[in-house]
Amino acid sequence: MGRYVARRLIQFIPVILGTLFLLHMLSTLTIQIVGDPVRALFGPNAPPQAIIEELQARYNLDDPCLEQTGNPCVGLFVDRIGQYASGDFGVNFRGRSVMEMFLERFPVTARLTVIALAFEIVVGITAGVLAGLKKDKLIDNLVRFTTVVLIAFPVFVFGSLALLLVGLKIGLPLRNSDWAPEWLGQMLNVGYDPDYPWLSLVLPGIVLGAFSLAAIARLTRTSLIENLRSDYVRTARAKGLGARDIVGVHTLRNSLIPVITYIGIDIGFLLGGSLVTEGIFNIPGVGQLVFLAIQANDAPVIIGVVTILTVVFLVSNLVVDILYAALDPRIRYD
Amino acid sequence: MTETMSAKSAGASEIADEGVNRSLWGDVRYELARKPLFWVSLMLVLVILTMAFFPQLWASESPNARGACDLANARGKPTWDHPFGYTTAGCDMWSSLVWGTGKSVILAILVTAGTTILGVLLGTAAGYYGGGTDTIISRITDIFFGLPFILGALVFLALFPERNVYTLTLVFVVFGWTSLTRVMRGSVIATKQKDFIDAARALGASDLFIIRKHVIANSIAPVIVLATIALGTYISAEATLTFLGVGYQRPAASWGLLVADGQTLALAGFWHLLVYPCAFIVTTVLAFILLGDVLRDALDPRNR
Amino acid sequence: MTDILSNGHHRAIRTPLDALAFDEDAPLLEVRDLQVEFHTRDGLAHAVNGVSFVLEAGETLGILGESGCGKSVTAQAIMGILDTPPAKIAGGEVRYRGVDLLSLDESVRRHVRANRIAMIFQDALSALNPVFTVGWQLGEPARKHSGASRADARRRAVELLDMVGIPAAKERVSDYPHQFSGGMRQRVMIAMALALEPDVIIADEPTTALDVTVQAQVMDLLAGLQKELQLGLVLITHDMGVVADVADKICVMYAGGAVEQANVYDIYEKPAHPYTKALLESIPRIDQKGQDLTVIKGLPPVLTDRPPGCSFNPRCQYARGNCAHDEPPLYDVPGGRKSACHYWEEVLGS
Numbered sequence: 001m002g003r004y005v006a007r008r009l010i011q012f013i014p015v016i017l018g019t020l021f022l023l024h025m026l027s028t029l030t031i032q033i034v035g036d037p038v039r040a041l042f043g044p045n046a047p048p049q050a051i052i053e054e055l056q057a058r059y060n061l062d063d064p065c066l067e068q069t070g071n072p073c074v075g076l077f078v079d080r081i082g083q084y085a086s087g088d089f090g091v092n093f094r095g096r097s098v099m100e101m102f103l104e105r106f107p108v109t110a111r112l113t114v115i116a117l118a119f120e121i122v123v124g125i126t127a128g129v130l131a132g133l134k135k136d137k138l139i140d141n142l143v144r145f146t147t148v149v150l151i152a153f154p155v156f157v158f159g160s161l162a163l164l165l166v167g168l169k170i171g172l173p174l175r176n177s178d179w180a181p182e183w184l185g186q187m188l189n190v191g192y193d194p195d196y197p198w199l200s201l202v203l204p205g206i207v208l209g210a211f212s213l214a215a216i217a218r219l220t221r222t223s224l225i226e227n228l229r230s231d232y233v234r235t236a237r238a239k240g241l242g243a244r245d246i247v248g249v250h251t252l253r254n255s256l257i258p259v260i261t262y263i264g265i266d267i268g269f270l271l272g273g274s275l276v277t278e279g280i281f282n283i284p285g286v287g288q289l290v291f292l293a294i295q296a297n298d299a300p301v302i303i304g305v306v307t308i309l310t311v312v313f314l315v316s317n318l319v320v321d322i323l324y325a326a327l328d329p330r331i332r333y334d
Numbered sequence: 335m336t337e338t339m340s341a342k343s344a345g346a347s348e349i350a351d352e353g354v355n356r357s358l359w360g361d362v363r364y365e366l367a368r369k370p371l372f373w374v375s376l377m378l379v380l381v382i383l384t385m386a387f388f389p390q391l392w393a394s395e396s397p398n399a400r401g402a403c404d405l406a407n408a409r410g411k412p413t414w415d416h417p418f419g420y421t422t423a424g425c426d427m428w429s430s431l432v433w434g435t436g437k438s439v440i441l442a443i444l445v446t447a448g449t450t451i452l453g454v455l456l457g458t459a460a461g462y463y464g465g466g467t468d469t470i471i472s473r474i475t476d477i478f479f480g481l482p483f484i485l486g487a488l489v490f491l492a493l494f495p496e497r498n499v500y501t502l503t504l505v506f507v508v509f510g511w512t513s514l515t516r517v518m519r520g521s522v523i524a525t526k527q528k529d530f531i532d533a534a535r536a537l538g539a540s541d542l543f544i545i546r547k548h549v550i551a552n553s554i555a556p557v558i559v560l561a562t563i564a565l566g567t568y569i570s571a572e573a574t575l576t577f578l579g580v581g582y583q584r585p586a587a588s589w590g591l592l593v594a595d596g597q598t599l600a601l602a603g604f605w606h607l608l609v610y611p612c613a614f615i616v617t618t619v620l621a622f623i624l625l626g627d628v629l630r631d632a633l634d635p636r637n638r
Numbered sequence: 639m640t641d642i643l644s645n646g647h648h649r650a651i652r653t654p655l656d657a658l659a660f661d662e663d664a665p666l667l668e669v670r671d672l673q674v675e676f677h678t679r680d681g682l683a684h685a686v687n688g689v690s691f692v693l694e695a696g697e698t699l700g701i702l703g704e705s706g707c708g709k710s711v712t713a714q715a716i717m718g719i720l721d722t723p724p725a726k727i728a729g730g731e732v733r734y735r736g737v738d739l740l741s742l743d744e745s746v747r748r749h750v751r752a753n754r755i756a757m758i759f760q761d762a763l764s765a766l767n768p769v770f771t772v773g774w775q776l777g778e779p780a781r782k783h784s785g786a787s788r789a790d791a792r793r794r795a796v797e798l799l800d801m802v803g804i805p806a807a808k809e810r811v812s813d814y815p816h817q818f819s820g821g822m823r824q825r826v827m828i829a830m831a832l833a834l835e836p837d838v839i840i841a842d843e844p845t846t847a848l849d850v851t852v853q854a855q856v857m858d859l860l861a862g863l864q865k866e867l868q869l870g871l872v873l874i875t876h877d878m879g880v881v882a883d884v885a886d887k888i889c890v891m892y893a894g895g896a897v898e899q900a901n902v903y904d905i906y907e908k909p910a911h912p913y914t915k916a917l918l919e920s921i922p923r924i925d926q927k928g929q930d931l932t933v934i935k936g937l938p939p940v941l942t943d944r945p946p947g948c949s950f951n952p953r954c955q956y957a958r959g960n961c962a963h964d965e966p967p968l969y970d971v972p973g974g975r976k977s978a979c980h981y982w983e984e985v986l987g988s
Contacts, residue, residue: 018473018476019481022480026486026489027490034493034494035495148623152616152619154571154619156578156590157593157615160597161612164608168601268485271482272485275484275485276578290488294580302492313480313482
């Protein structure tokens with residue numbers, strides 16, 4: 001196990017450098033083609049050249065290679081990696097550090113993601129196991145149908161409708177009533193309330209996790225059905241084990257291996273989805289930072305935050321990979 | 335000598351190939367034809383495609399036509415004549431939605447075509463040749479996988495001052511080709527180990543011939559399934575990015591923009607501004623995902 | 639053997655087995671007219687069609703047949719681990735010491751498995767769970783059936799590994815199945831079957847997946863353990879060489895039915911069924927070097943579309959007119975043998 005972790009850590013370095021380089025190269029190429037974002041920010045009423053040049057210098061956009069289309073700007077990339085390593089992910093158009101804004105808002109997004117993950121894992125795996133055990137029965141068809149419909153709902157559609165139907169039509173009367181408990185109304189709130197840092201994130205968390213819930217349920221179902229047909233389950237039956245040991249011990253652990261892999265990918269999806277959810281529910285998290293930056297055309301913030309989120313995604317993927325090895329000995333002895 | 339050899343093998347393998355494919359696709363047709371869900375999703379997909387390419391069949395007047403929209407009607411609620419009501423710009427909601435279909439669907443078709451071509455070529459190259467080719471393609475795929483789709487697409491679309499179907503397609507293909515490539519690679523590796531590939535090689539068939547005649551035909555099934563489902567998810571992704579403000583721009587008639595318009599106003603009582611565009615998006619995405627799902631079940635021999 | 643071993647049958651914990659009236663004078667295992675059907679898209683398939691045999695302690699019965707003849711289904715039906723549906727046991731009896739296992743409730747019957755009747759599977763790599771250590775899997779029956787502690791179960795696992803001749807058992811007990819070689823893995827499989835000291839072992843193609851040299855070692859081990867522990871062994875195989883070496887009697891299956899039963903010496907000396915005869919003639923022999931091998935022409939029938947009459951008749955060189963419509967019963971052949979051929983006398987005499 002120790003050797004496996006060490007090997008994974010060593011492999012991680014080229015992957016993270018490669019991804020950051022890809023991000024750098026594509027953004028450089030875009031700037032080279034469409035012009036730099038400082039000028040785009042001001043549009044036709046451009047300020048004097050000196051101010052533009054000062055801004056360009058501040059945002060790292062003054063490198064001459066940004067004007068040579070096709071140049072990968074390796075020098076600029078090396079500089080940037082140095083800055084990233086020291087925690088500097090640039091500043092916004094008003095001069096605030098992106099890292100500082102990120103850290104300020106990260107706890108809310110982390111809570112939102114945890115709620116979404118917990119919701120999708122618990123409900124998704126339960127639904128998937130029930131469906132897999134009762135293949136082609138009523139519950140299976142119900143789970144399959146619901147999950148297809150859930151997958152067809154883009155996060156922003158689901159979020160907008162949930163806000164309208166649950167947050168407003170159901171939640172508002174609850175919050176205004178005398179009889180309903182406070183927590184119930186807060187759980188179905190239309191937006192974030194700092195007095196209820198967890199409860200008011202429940203509805204947005206469910207919205208955020210709904211898509212992945214469907215994916216996890218389907219994955220669990222398929223892999224459970226497949227493993228129930230496997231030879232080692234037949235062996236377990238030949239050993240005279242009861243149904244609980246056969247499913248709970250021999251099948252479930254094997255079936256959860258692909259689910260764990262999916263959760264690694266899913267963290268990236270949740271980070272993307274949090275932009276939408278936080279925008280809709282007006283949650284002061286990292287996603288909203290990007291949401292607002294898009295509307296303000298603040299490209300350095302978008303690039304900076306997406307870079308940090310990519311690093312977060314890669315690191316959590318690494319953690320998931322190590323967890324995966326803990327569940328599947330075949331991986332760690334390779 | 336070599337020529338007669340390969341000519342001979344060509345004849346022999348064609349017969350073998352047809353045998354394999356006919357029974358596989360014959361079974362698939364049998365499985366599909368008796369599934370009501372297949373017919374329902376197929377009908378939906380056909381309706382959506384006609385809306386995308388011939389919107390005039392479904393709504394005679396384009397919302398972009400001169401005089402089609404009247405600000406006096408803005409946010410007008412559904413009436414008997416206009417059961418879908420009016421948009422915030424005072425256009426008829428039904429015709430806006432119908433004429434907006436093409437924007438989403440054509441983009442999704444272009445992206446799917448692009449990613450499928452790239453995925454099949456790169457996946458086949460990596461899976462069939464293995465070795466260095468495989469290492470390079472797989473490592474590049476890994477690196478692209480490190481960048482979540484929505485986040486990656488968002489950065490570049492935000493940098494583009496003008497966004498249209500071509501820039502959107504380009505960005506989507508750049509970030510979308512990886513999953514199809516991975517699936518194709520895996521499928522090709524599985525096919526490559528089959529005996530008929532060895533047989534064809536033993537008969538002296540060239541690599542390119544084997545790839546064209548045997549490998550692709552026998553590895554493509556999972557790619558077709560995934561591509562059908564991906565078509566639905568690209569529609570969903572386009573609407574999401576448009577909603578976030580980095581997709582289609584006003585005054586284009588696009589579903590994502592209509593939801594963005596309706597989202598806040600719905601809370602003020604104009605529910606039709608939100609619910610109808612949402613219904614169009616969900617139905618379209620659902621149609622493609624269902625079709626892909628039914629195809630997957632039919633193609634999976636373990637389900638028989 | 640040691641103390642831990644002996645808690646196999648004489649354990650303190652009461653299980654549903656204690657309530658069953660096992661008759662120690664009845665045959666160890668008796669299968670009577672077993673019928674198994676499968677419901678498939680192409681219709682009903684009779685995978686096992688009236689198989690009967692008796693097995694006593696210390697005896698080895700070889701069930702011989704080509705793939706698809708129903709021998710594995712027979713084994714799984716005896717164990718009670720058939721997937722139902724699609725399979726269905728349509729009739730017959732499986733008696734262990736006089737008790738009909740088919741009439742038992744699953745909650746009782748599962749205790750018969752492993753405790754009394756255990757099974758060895760063909761492909762040990764897929765039959766062992768990849769995510770648990772070999773020791774954990776070997777100790778599991780003791781923990782679940784005899785209430786052994788984790789430490790006891792582990793000791794038992796080491797003992798079992800020793801018994802099947804795995805070197806350095808103490809260390810290897812914490813390894814995972816994929817870390818063993820094919821032969822060693824099959825030994826682990828055998829050890830697992832012996833975990834609770836059953837009296838019947840059903841081995842389904844135990845050596846088919848192995849290299850020829852390893853096959854012999856594993857077969858020797860199995861035969862040795864069978865003698866030492868006085869087990870009743872049902873050995874399922876398509877390999878006539880394997881049964882010739884270790885079996886006492888043989889049951890030949892074809893298309894779901896038993897076509898010939900006899901002791902091993904008689905069957906090799908003078909087969910009484912055309913199928914057995916054809917099988918024997920298709921074995922390459924050193925003294926017939928240079929001659930053409932005899933092959934059995936044609937294919938076994940599709941089980942959903944069985945021909946009327948004798949199921950071997952389309953491929954049989956002895957077939958006459960009535961073979962195509964009269965299904966032959968199992969005729970008694972002198973010497974306590976049985977043959978499902980109308981013309982067994984002719985086959986025997988040729």
